[in-house]
Amino acid sequence: MPKEAIVRTIGLKKTYMLGKIPLPVLKGIDLEILKGEYISIMGPSGSGKTTLFNMIGGLDKPTEGKVYIDEVDVAQLDAYELAWLRCRKIGYIFQTFNLIPVMTALKNIMLPMIFAGLSTDEAMEKARQLLMTVGLGERIHHKPFELSGGQQQRVAIARALANDPAIILADEPTGNLDLRTGKEIIQLLKQMNREKKVSVITATHDLKMLDVSDRVIWVRDGLVERVEDRANLDIKVGEVEGEEGG
Amino acid sequence: MAKKIEKQLSLPFKNAFQMSLRSLKIRFGRSVIVTMSILLGIAFLMSVFSTNAFTRALIEKGPETIRVSLQYNQEELHTRSIWLVSLSLLVCVVGIVNAMLMSVTERSREIGTMKCLGALDRFVMELFLLESLAHGLLGSIVGSVIGVLIMSIVFLIQYGGALLSIFPAGALLRYSVISIILGTALAVIGALYPAYVSARMEPAEAMRREV
Numbered sequence: 001m002p003k004e005a006i007v008r009t010i011g012l013k014k015t016y017m018l019g020k021i022p023l024p025v026l027k028g029i030d031l032e033i034l035k036g037e038y039i040s041i042m043g044p045s046g047s048g049k050t051t052l053f054n055m056i057g058g059l060d061k062p063t064e065g066k067v068y069i070d071e072v073d074v075a076q077l078d079a080y081e082l083a084w085l086r087c088r089k090i091g092y093i094f095q096t097f098n099l100i101p102v103m104t105a106l107k108n109i110m111l112p113m114i115f116a117g118l119s120t121d122e123a124m125e126k127a128r129q130l131l132m133t134v135g136l137g138e139r140i141h142h143k144p145f146e147l148s149g150g151q152q153q154r155v156a157i158a159r160a161l162a163n164d165p166a167i168i169l170a171d172e173p174t175g176n177l178d179l180r181t182g183k184e185i186i187q188l189l190k191q192m193n194r195e196k197k198v199s200v201i202t203a204t205h206d207l208k209m210l211d212v213s214d215r216v217i218w219v220r221d222g223l224v225e226r227v228e229d230r231a232n233l234d235i236k237v238g239e240v241e242g243e244e245g246g
Numbered sequence: 247m248a249k250k251i252e253k254q255l256s257l258p259f260k261n262a263f264q265m266s267l268r269s270l271k272i273r274f275g276r277s278v279i280v281t282m283s284i285l286l287g288i289a290f291l292m293s294v295f296s297t298n299a300f301t302r303a304l305i306e307k308g309p310e311t312i313r314v315s316l317q318y319n320q321e322e323l324h325t326r327s328i329w330l331v332s333l334s335l336l337v338c339v340v341g342i343v344n345a346m347l348m349s350v351t352e353r354s355r356e357i358g359t360m361k362c363l364g365a366l367d368r369f370v371m372e373l374f375l376l377e378s379l380a381h382g383l384l385g386s387i388v389g390s391v392i393g394v395l396i397m398s399i400v401f402l403i404q405y406g407g408a409l410l411s412i413f414p415a416g417a418l419l420r421y422s423v424i425s426i427i428l429g430t431a432l433a434v435i436g437a438l439y440p441a442y443v444s445a446r447m448e449p450a451e452a453m454r455r456e457v
């Protein structure tokens with residue numbers, strides 16, 4: 001039996017208007033991402049990765065084309081269904097962490113569960129467990145500004161996992177982190193992908209991400225340039241890292 | 247084909263209440279500044295109102311000597327008070343609305359993030375309604391008390407005990423109610439408008455929005 005697609009895009013286009021001048025950013029993206037896959041969307045700065053991320057996550061509307069999440073056309077959803085989708089189906093991780101500044105680590109993780117209708121006690125219990133899972137058991141009551149970047153991103157990962165989503169969408173999750181912390185975050189994402197069977201989709205230009213990806217989608221100028229499987233990648237990783245090395 | 251999608255629940259008001267209370271407490275420094283802007287605007291407005299109330303009381307019921315001297319330039323007093331009321335209203339509106347706009351617009355990213363986590367627009371609005379209501383009520387109640395107090399002291403020093411017997415308590419109370427309603431309404435409108443704008447945006451846009 002073929003694996004089910006968790007995300008599908010068909011002829012996805014996005015054009016921003018700069019005043020009266022149209023700026024096409026996505027020019028027709030067709031993708032199929034399977035359940036449980038770890039996908040990296042790679043491409044140079046300005047190629048449209050974040051824009052694609054926003055479309056897949058239901059955070060912005062495409063100009064043309066369709067996005068299907070779990071075979072549901074996102075454009076057909078009303079505000080309540082869209083909120084439900086964002087709350088239950090997708091966990092978001094951002095380059096800038098985007099924790100709610102006035103809430104402790106624990107409260108941040110509880111928030112999506114409160115939105116999902118869990119009681120405070122249930123949410124608190126699960127948030128504690130999640131903080132343990134991401135290795136921050138003792139940082140429960142710290143506010144975001146009292147945590148390092150890496151720790152904030154761990155909280156964000158725990159928060160993304162709060163309602164057991166089918167998809168984790170991560171936009172440059174290591175963009176603001178140093179090399180080692182970045183590696184740890186990538187390992188953590190991979191571990192969640194393996195253990196919880198959650199599909200992970202990252203938009204990134206962090207080459208460290210290549211090691212853990214099942215497939216890499218290369219985007220250039222708003223189009224998919226090529227899609228590579230893990231098997232083909234292994235050969236190239238050395239080269240690419242060689243280019244960067246030093 | 248919408249098979250696996252449900253509708254998001256609306257959270258009970260209690261949740262928004264708890265969350266906004268916590269936000270006020272934790273953002274205490276910021277809350278004080280916002281409340282102070284409201285307080286200043288209303289105190290200024292209320293001091294002008296009080297001056298009017300005292301002057302009228304003196305003209306109508308005050309001792310003969312004071313009455314004569316005041317009536318002498320009543321016309322001038324009248325135009326000056328219209329000017330002052332308009333001016334203080336302007337200061338009040340601009341000050342309060344500006345303070346609220348700034349404090350909510352800088353939280354656009356937070357609103358976008360909340361929507362990513364599954365918040366409904368209504369919940370976001372409730373949150374900001376409660377916060378601005380708290381700022382508005384506190385700022386304008388304290389502000390109008392201060393305005394009345396200062397002007398009472400000024401007039402007492404100037405006209406002495408004669409004022410006590412004709413103290414215009416009714417008029418001052420009416421003016422206070424007007425000021426408190428005005429201050430609270432301005433605070434709520436000033437906060438809800440930008441909150442509404444951010445909540446209605448696509449989350450991606452709200453999170454991008456720079457102040």
Ligand SMILES: Nc1ncnc2c1ncn2[C@@H]1O[C@H](COP(=O)(O)OP(=O)(O)OP(=O)(O)O)[C@@H](O)[C@H]1O
Nearest residue numbers: 016017023025043044045046047048049050051052
């Ligand atoms: N809201 C917007 N309004 C106008 N132009 C936009 C908007 N968002 C993105 N763009 C433009 O779209 C192009 C692609 O942006 P995008 O953020 O998707 O790139 P990216 O691949 O994520 O880049 P990076 O690796 O630097 O994050 C850029 O040229 C950018 O200026």
Ligand SMILES: [Mg+2]
Nearest residue numbers: 049050051172
């Ligand atoms: Mg980007």
